[in-house]
Amino acid sequence: xxxxxxxxxxxxxxxxxxxxxxxxxxxxxxxxxxxxxxxxxxxxxxxxxxxxxxxxxxxxxxxxxxxxxxxxxxxxxxxxxxxxxxxxxxxxxxxxxxxxxxxxxxxxxxxxxxxxxxxxxxxxxxxxxxxxxxxxxxxxxxxxxxxxxxxxxxxxxx
Ligand code: 4NP
Numbered sequence: 001x002x003x004x005x006x007x008x009x010x011x012x013x014x015x016x017x018x019x020x021x022x023x024x025x026x027x028x029x030x031x032x033x034x035x036x037x038x039x040x041x042x043x044x045x046x047x048x049x050x051x052x053x054x055x056x057x058x059x060x061x062x063x064x065x066x067x068x069x070x071x072x073x074x075x076x077x078x079x080x081x082x083x084x085x086x087x088x089x090x091x092x093x094x095x096x097x098x099x100x101x102x103x104x105x106x107x108x109x110x111x112x113x114x115x116x117x118x119x120x121x122x123x124x125x126x127x128x129x130x131x132x133x134x135x136x137x138x139x140x141x142x143x144x145x146x147x148x149x150x151x152x153x154x155x156x157x158x
Contacts, residue, residue: 014127056127087110116144
């Protein structure tokens with residue numbers, strides 16, 4: 001039995017693939033790969049099948065994360081039967097997910113940054129229409145929250 005985590009943003013080409021790649025790397029580094037399953041998805045369908053945004057891939061690669069193998073998909077109702085944590089990047093994603101979630105969902109549906117310890121922000125800002133610095137800021141927030149999330153999962157597993 002593994003703990004299953006789904007990261008969700010709007011397009012699944014910037015923020016949630018970044019969270020996916022960063023958390024995957026942390027989980028591998030901590031030898032937790034057998035116990036934690038990770039995926040990401042978007043609430044929208046515009047970019048389905050596409051690799052992450054070139055700027056997101058570049059910013060991640062500068063910190064040693066490889067996002068090149070990820071492909072965008074749209075979140076769907078059956079995801080709630082599969083995942084234990086469904087983590088939204090911003091409040092708009094979260095309200096879309098709350099509308100989609102079946103009433104029997106017993107997992108954790110919330111904001112990813114609720115697990116952050118250094119960042120006071122609760123939402124990961126959408127970097128899509130901004131400059132390269134937005135992608136570095138996303139990585140800072142995501143790295144912070146990834147550590148907090150892993151600690152939360154570890155407490156569940158003991
Ligand atoms: P993401 O960023 O939600 O972090 O993947 C976006 C990507 C694409 C669009 C919006 C946000 N878009 O409007 O196409």
